[in-house]
Amino acid sequence: MADNDIEEAVARALEEAPERNFRETVDLAINLRDLDLNDPSNRVDEGVVLPSGTGQETQIVVFAEGETAVRAEEVADEVYGGDEVADLADDNDAAKDLADATDFFVAEASMMQDIAGALGQVLGPRGKMPTPLQPDDDVVETVNRMKNTVQLRSRDRRTFHTRVGAEDMSAEDIADNIDVILRRLHADLEKGPLNIDAVYVKTTMGPAVEVA
Numbered sequence: 001m002a003d004n005d006i007e008e009a010v011a012r013a014l015e016e017a018p019e020r021n022f023r024e025t026v027d028l029a030i031n032l033r034d035l036d037l038n039d040p041s042n043r044v045d046e047g048v049v050l051p052s053g054t055g056q057e058t059q060i061v062v063f064a065e066g067e068t069a070v071r072a073e074e075v076a077d078e079v080y081g082g083d084e085v086a087d088l089a090d091d092n093d094a095a096k097d098l099a100d101a102t103d104f105f106v107a108e109a110s111m112m113q114d115i116a117g118a119l120g121q122v123l124g125p126r127g128k129m130p131t132p133l134q135p136d137d138d139v140v141e142t143v144n145r146m147k148n149t150v151q152l153r154s155r156d157r158r159t160f161h162t163r164v165g166a167e168d169m170s171a172e173d174i175a176d177n178i179d180v181i182l183r184r185l186h187a188d189l190e191k192g193p194l195n196i197d198a199v200y201v202k203t204t205m206g207p208a209v210e211v212a
Contacts, residue, residue: 058148
């Protein structure tokens with residue numbers, strides 16, 4: 001359960017957001033400090049499963065064959081086999097469009113080498129290389145978990161953003177998502193909370209509210 005300060009900040013951000021004719025996302029802005037982000041080992045780059053979900057549709061593509069591909073059809077937005085990977089390798093524009101439209105990729109571990117060779121130049125720079133699916137992994141469970149996942153990625157920038165919900169979610173649920181993200185950062189950063197300068201929450205078009 002998130003603390004009251006986080007929930008109060010979220011409630012303020014929701015209340016102060018002007019009326020819009022579309023469903024806004026709720027985003028978190030995180031400012032880092034005392035980290036040399038030119039050193040890739042200091043950069044933030046990991047997925048976090050949000051307990052209350054993202055509040056948005058998450059586009060997931062699976063690369064698989066056989067029974068795994070059949071099961072993936074139940075839950076993934078698209079499923080591509082080996083022949084289709086080869087086709088994408090020959091159509092750079094189609095590969096870029098797919099990468100830009102997809103939040104996460106999952107691939108059977110046995111296909112990872114072929115995918116790296118065929119699509120690595122498109123997926124790698126976007127931080128979207130597939131999550132390997134091991135033979136014992138359940139593709140349905142993996143995809144469903146990733147539907148509630150956001151990627152924290154700072155690259156070499158001191159400030160980065162991530163989605164934490166949608167405006168029609170409760171302040172409590174969004175605060176729980178933020179709490180999980182901050183706990184993960186506190187655990188992973190070299191100096192924990194001391195490496196975080198400030199954190200703000202806002203709707204897409206609304207004012208930023210500092211999270212205490």
